[in-house]
Amino acid sequence: MELNGITNTNGNDRLFGHNFNHNNGKDPFENKYPVFELGGQLTHEQKEFFEQNGFIHFKRFISKERVSDLLRESENIQHEWVSKDYKTINGVPIKYGTDIDGKKIVQRFAFINQHSEKFSELLRDDRLKGLFELIGTADCRIGETEKDGLVFNHYINTNQSNYSQLGWHTDALRDIFQGQKIMPMLNVGIHLDNSTTDNGGLRIIPGTHNKGIGTMLFKKVYFISHKPDKKEIGLNVEAGDLTVHDGRLWHRVARSPFSGEKSRRRVMYVPIVTGKFTPRDVNSKPLLYQRLISITNK
Ligand SMILES: O=C(O)CCC(=O)C(=O)O
Ligand SMILES: [Fe+2]
Numbered sequence: 001m002e003l004n005g006i007t008n009t010n011g012n013d014r015l016f017g018h019n020f021n022h023n024n025g026k027d028p029f030e031n032k033y034p035v036f037e038l039g040g041q042l043t044h045e046q047k048e049f050f051e052q053n054g055f056i057h058f059k060r061f062i063s064k065e066r067v068s069d070l071l072r073e074s075e076n077i078q079h080e081w082v083s084k085d086y087k088t089i090n091g092v093p094i095k096y097g098t099d100i101d102g103k104k105i106v107q108r109f110a111f112i113n114q115h116s117e118k119f120s121e122l123l124r125d126d127r128l129k130g131l132f133e134l135i136g137t138a139d140c141r142i143g144e145t146e147k148d149g150l151v152f153n154h155y156i157n158t159n160q161s162n163y164s165q166l167g168w169h170t171d172a173l174r175d176i177f178q179g180q181k182i183m184p185m186l187n188v189g190i191h192l193d194n195s196t197t198d199n200g201g202l203r204i205i206p207g208t209h210n211k212g213i214g215t216m217l218f219k220k221v222y223f224i225s226h227k228p229d230k231k232e233i234g235l236n237v238e239a240g241d242l243t244v245h246d247g248r249l250w251h252r253v254a255r256s257p258f259s260g261e262k263s264r265r266r267v268m269y270v271p272i273v274t275g276k277f278t279p280r281d282v283n284s285k286p287l288l289y290q291r292l293i294s295i296t297n298k
Contacts (some may be wrong), residue, residue, distance in 0.1 A: 001056070004074050009269035010204035012013065015246075026092060027193070029196065029236045030081055030235065030236065031235065032233075033053070033057070033206075033233070034037070034221070035057045035058070035059050036049075036056065036057065036059070037059060037125045038130065038242060039127065039130070040062055040126065040127060041130050041133075042130055042131070043127060047134065050134050050244070052207065053206040053207055054204070054206060054208065054209030054210070054245060054246040055206065055243060055245040055246065055249060056134075056244050057237070057241065058240075058241065058242045058243070058244075059238070060241065061127070061190060061240060061241060062122075062190065062242075063189050063240060064239060064240055066103075066240070067192050067239045067240050068119060069118065069162050070119070071192055071266065072120065073116050073118045073153075074112070074266075075154055077106075077109065077112060077115050077116060078105060078106045080102050080115075081094060081106055081109070082105070083104065087191050088148075088286065089110045089111045089114075090111050090280040090281055090282060090284050091280055091282075091283075091284030091285050091287075091290075092111070092141065092148050092280070092284075092290050093188070093286055093290060093291065094108065094109065094110070094119070095107045095155075095162055095163055096104055097156070097160065097161045097163055098158065098161065098162075099156065099158070099161075100158050100260050100261060102160075103170050105154060106146065106152075106154065107153070107154045107155070107156075107161070107162055107163035108152070108153055108154070108163060109152040109154075110148040110149055111145075111148065111149030111150065111280075112151070113144055113149055113150035113270070114144075117146070119150055121272060122150075122190070123150060126274075128142060128169075128188065131186060131188065131244060131272060132272065134186055134244065135184045135185075135272065136185060137184070137274040137275075139275070140273070141271055141272070141273060141274075142271075143270060143271035143273045144268060144270075145279040145280065145281075146271065146273055146277070146278055146280065147174060147271045147273065148271075148290070149270070149280075150268055151266045151268060151269045151270070151292040152266070153199075153253075153265075153266065153267050153268070154264075154265075154266050155253065155256075155263070155264070155265040155266075156260075156264050157256045157258065157259045157263035158259055158260060158261070158263075164200075164255045164263070165226060165252070165254060165255035166223070166253035166277075167220075167221075167222070167223040167224055167225055167248060167252055168219075168221070168222070168225045168226070168251070168252045169210075169223055169228050169250070169252070170216055170224050170247060170248050170249060170250055170251070171185065171187050171245075171271070172216065172247035173216070173217075173222060173289060174183060174287065174289050177203075177287045177288045177289045180275075180276065180278075181275075182213075182216070182248070183247075183273065183276075183284060184246075184247065184274055185246075185247035185271050185272060186246060186247065186272040187244070187247060187269050187271055187272075187275070188243075188244050188269065188270050188272060189202070189242065189244070189245070189267055189269050190241075190242055190267065190268045190269075190270075191237040191238070191240065191241045191242070192239055192240075192266040192267060193239055193264060193265050193266050193267070194237070194238050194239050195236070195237050195265050195267075196233075196236045197235070197236055198257075199235030199262065199263065199265075200253070200254040200255050200256035200263065200265070201235065201237075201253060201254060201256075201265060202230070202234065202235050202251060202253055202254075203229075203232040203239075203254050204232065204235070204245060204249055204250070205229055205231050205233075205249070205250045205251070206231070206249075207218075208249055208250040209245075209246035209247075209248040209249040210246075210254070216248050219250055220250060222292070223292050225251060225252075225253075226254075228254070229250075232252075234254070247271075252292075
């Protein structure tokens, strides 16, 4: 596979677990694409990689201690939402499911930043503003009150889980459902579990972000198709890493071939947006894509 001039022989053989426990001394989090550190300002090399591929991976954005703290905080918020039986947040359906111990859990939180200082503080990190340059317009902002705000995804593969995968999609399609022109946007992922490609996880097709509207609309059947693509790559991430993908990039979340604890994967996303300010509030109604995510992808 061609990836920014790097030949990726990556592993379809590594995708489904053949060498999960014995890496022959290799770092299981190594990737065939270059990884970076996120400072205050992007380097020329980082910008170029993103422009060509539509995604970029930064190591160790936050510490493991901070990750644990955020996971604990999500459990507190989950406890509140489950006990109060909230159905939606700002009109976005909450996805509930069951954990391996039979406990009811939240598998997709929207606007979690509006429910805790720890999450809202994370979005004020100055390094995130450095990413605005990847869009380049003057009015870039973190979508704290727009789209789905800071989303917290919790995938687990059990019989009663409602969320173990997510079909092919681009995030920019949401603008069409909102009746708006497709605007540039970035989706920033903050990963909270270690996740290697042989345990499911994010799959992207590099370079599909700038192939025009036909590719964006019709490359796959939105949210329904789960079939691996010849050109897809998986990302090996550690808890605390940050990834960015262009809103028009095709991606999916593969189900873990394992079940139970080993399949657990928690990752947050926040959009960086530009153009018309479209906040959501308690009176907002679900959009079609929000319903689709909530009813598909078991
Ligand atoms: O879980 C992931 O890594 C991706 C989730 C995603 O694509 C989405 O929520 O739109
Ligand atoms: Fe997505």
